[in-house]
Amino acid sequence: MADIKKSMDWIIDILRNDQSPDGSWDYPFDTGISTDAYMIILLRTLELHDEELIQGLCRRILNQQEKNGAWKLFYDEGDGNVSATLEAYYALLYSGYYAKEDKRLRAAKKFVLAHGGLREVSTFTKIILAITGQYQWPDVTPMPVELILLPADFPVNFYSFSVFGRANIAPIMILAAKEFSLKTKKSPDLSDLYLNRFEEDSWIRSNEWRSFLSFLENGIKSLVGLPDELHRLAIDRAKKYMLGRIEPDGTLYSYYSCTFLMIFALLSLGYKKTDTLITNAVAGIKSMKCEINGLPHMQYTTADVWNTSLIGYALQSAGVSPEDPIAANANRYLLSRQQHKFGDWVIHNPNSLPGGWGFSNIDTRLPDVDDTTASLRSISRIVPPENDSWERGISWTISMQNDDGGWPAFEKNADSKLVEYLPLEKAKFLLMDPSCADLTGRTLEFFGNYTNLPQNHPSIKKGIRWLRRDQKNDGSWYGRWGICYIYGTWAAITGLSAAGVSRSDTAVQKGLDWLRRIQNKDGGWGESCHSDTQNKYIPLGSSTIVHTAWALDSLIIASNHPTAEIQRGINYLVHSVGKEDWTMDYPKGQGMGGAFYIHYHSYRYIFPLLTLAHYHKKFNI
Numbered sequence: 136m137a138d139i140k141k142s143m144d145w146i147i148d149i150l151r152n153d154q155s156p157d158g159s160w161d162y163p164f165d166t167g168i169s170t171d172a173y174m175i176i177l178l179r180t181l182e183l184h185d186e187e188l189i190q191g192l193c194r195r196i197l198n199q200q201e202k203n204g205a206w207k208l209f210y211d212e213g214d215g216n217v218s219a220t221l222e223a224y225y226a227l228l229y230s231g232y233y234a235k236e237d238k239r240l241r242a243a244k245k246f247v248l249a250h251g252g253l254r255e256v257s258t259f260t261k262i263i264l265a266i267t268g269q270y271q272w273p274d275v276t277p278m279p280v281e282l283i284l285l286p287a288d289f290p291v292n293f294y295s296f297s298v299f300g301r302a303n304i305a306p307i308m309i310l311a312a313k314e315f316s317l318k319t320k321k322s323p324d325l326s327d328l329y330l331n332r333f334e335e336d337s338w339i340r341s342n343e344w345r346s347f348l349s350f351l352e353n354g355i356k357s358l359v360g361l362p363d364e365l366h367r368l369a370i371d372r373a374k375k376y377m378l379g380r381i382e383p384d385g386t387l388y389s390y391y392s393c394t395f396l397m398i399f400a401l402l403s404l405g406y407k408k409t410d411t412l413i414t415n416a417v418a419g420i421k422s423m424k425c426e427i428n429g430l431p432h433m434q435y436t437t438a439d440v441w442n443t444s445l446i447g448y449a450l451q452s453a454g455v456s457p458e459d460p461i462a463a464n465a466n467r468y469l470l471s472r473q474q475h476k477f478g479d480w481v482i483h484n485p486n487s488l489p490g491g492w493g494f495s496n497i498d499t500r501l502p503d504v505d506d507t508t509a510s511l512r513s514i515s516r517i518v519p520p521e522n523d524s525w526e527r528g529i530s531w532t533i534s535m536q537n538d539d540g541g542w543p544a545f546e547k548n549a550d551s552k553l554v555e556y557l558p559l560e561k562a563k564f565l566l567m568d569p570s571c572a573d574l575t576g577r578t579l580e581f582f583g584n585y586t587n588l589p590q591n592h593p594s595i596k597k598g599i600r601w602l603r604r605d606q607k608n609d610g611s612w613y614g615r616w617g618i619c620y621i622y623g624t625w626a627a628i629t630g631l632s633a634a635g636v637s638r639s640d641t642a643v644q645k646g647l648d649w650l651r652r653i654q655n656k657d658g659g660w661g662e663s664c665h666s667d668t669q670n671k672y673i674p675l676g677s678s679t680i681v682h683t684a685w686a687l688d689s690l691i692i693a694s695n696h697p698t699a700e701i702q703r704g705i706n707y708l709v710h711s712v713g714k715e716d717w718t719m720d721y722p723k724g725q726g727m728g729g730a731f732y733i734h735y736h737s738y739r740y741i742f743p744l745l746t747l748a749h750y751h752k753k754f755n756i
Contacts, residue, residue: 138709139751146743147450155439158468159468164438168219169222170434173391175189176229180319193230195431197227197239203246204243205219205220217247228240253328278304278307285358301376305393392435394416449748451516483546491528507532511581520586532578564730564731575602575626590635624686628693654686654704658703658706661718664722705747
């Protein structure tokens with residue numbers, strides 16, 4: 136009991152100290168070094184001489200280089216990641232502070248060449264290279280801009296994609312249509328990274344992709360109008376799509392990648408480097424800079440709403456009064472961030488009013504189901520059921536349920552399997568927003584524990600049925616936005632339990648048995664990022680406090696007394712919350728399996744606190 140209370144108090148004190156004056160928490164949204172590399176490339180291309188920032192980003196990049204010269208996306212990735220290594224190498228060269236003769240860059244070059252050279256980097260990296268003059272645009276456009284003109288009844292159209300996919304695709308289509316390329320006097324020469332310079336530049340690598348492009352082209356040919364007119368109309372529509380979704384800080388949807396691409400797309404359309412749209416966009420992404428271990432990191436976006444909603448909920452679950460300034464200020468901040476604008480979500484969900492919450496401090500038009508239920512959990516102790524904010528949030532969340540019964544993140548029914556054939560690796564992560572166990576489970580958990588919705592409500596019944604269908608043969612569930620099967624199984628079990636499904640239910644028992652089987656000898660749990668590319672649970676080989684908290688929370692929910700597995704897990708948790716090793720920095724979130732992983736600096740506090748609070752409350756220990 137003393138150790139549990141001591142651990143909880145230690146976390147609460149840290150959170151109290153780290154809260155921002157506006158009531159939020161701005162813990163870093165850490166996605167590795169790619170955005171740092173892109174920032175150097177962007178500043179040099181625009182000839183903006185922010186040398187202090189460039190030098191700081193270079194130091195951060197070099198600080199994460201492996202002994203073999205490579206960069207990794209996660210600790211146990213293997214030898215390294217060729218795309219990340221190429222991006223780091225390119226940025227360091229472009230900075231002008233490091234030459235090819237530098238031993239660290241020689242090692243990076245050796246790694247890239249040993250892993251296939253430029254031809255083997257990701258499609259997104261090739262796009263970065265193409266727009267900065269280091270790679271040839273393909274003869275066949277990977278995604279014709281006329282796609283944006285296809286009608287809604289065509290099997291694949293612009294709005295078949297997820298909103299986060301569209302935000303990146305719109306500028307890419309413009310850039311590809313223009314075959315835009317911009318070099319400067321400081322541009323390095325990467326031609327020595329081709330294994331065979333005379334070999335055809337490879338963009339489209341499969342017959343399936345080529346067949347799908349032919350399918351799109353046939354649809355485009357059916358459009359009424361002269362080809363040149365359609366081409367101009369399509370470019371104009373893509374431009375309007377971007378400009379119509381710029382946030383007050385100048386970014387496109389508050390995301391780094393699509394803002395970066397938008398800047399280059401605007402340049403390709405004739406905008407000057409000094410145009411207000413471009414300078415505001417640069418200022419916007421600069422404003423998302425944070426500091427990690429004394430070095431700058433360009434965040435992909437900020438995570439203030441997500442951090443604050445989860446922390447506010449965890450603190451109040453741990454016994455902090457809603458009147459305590461730490462909770463009251465957090466909830467005041469969250470209420471100020473509820474959205475009132477119609478975003479792209481209305482395209483597939485036209486019968487709902489706004490009422491959701493977004494992810495970042497900047498976001499005004501891109502709500503998501505996860506942030507909405509998390510924010511509602513936190514404010515649930517201070518708003519009455521008839522409160523307008525509460526009712527609008529509940530209504531919007533219910534309206535976002537997919538036709539299959541599950542919940543997506545951003546957009547309803549944006550799950551066409553056809554988009555997987557588009558010429559982008561990991562297209563299912565970028566272009567689809569399907570129902571997933573983590574979103575569905577947490578939504579059910581919210582409805583079951585924090586609202587007056589009856590257990591026989593049609594949305595709850597449909598959600599339960601979807602989770603039953605989605606369970607894997609081994610008893611686990613896959614979590615789309617976290618790592619991975621432990622995450623999804625935690626969300627599913629806690630959601631089913633809150634929705635009234637008995638702990639003796641076969642699906643629940645299978646999930647619990649799976650969690651018990653994968654517990655480590657030290658009492659903890661840990662899962663590798665490899666799980667999401669191998670489509671099965673891959674053990675990390677070490678325990679992490681976040682994976683342990685998720686697994687334990689599931690077992691606690693379904694137990695009448697602290698079992699041996701729970702006791703071992705709690706023992707691991709209370710003796711590990713303050714440790715500092717590589718497992719604390721290991722990604723627990725992902726945006727694109729195999730390419731984009733997230734280390735949430737807040738998670739080490741949120742989920743252990745929540746699990747210890749649930750353990751203490753349930754067992755009075």
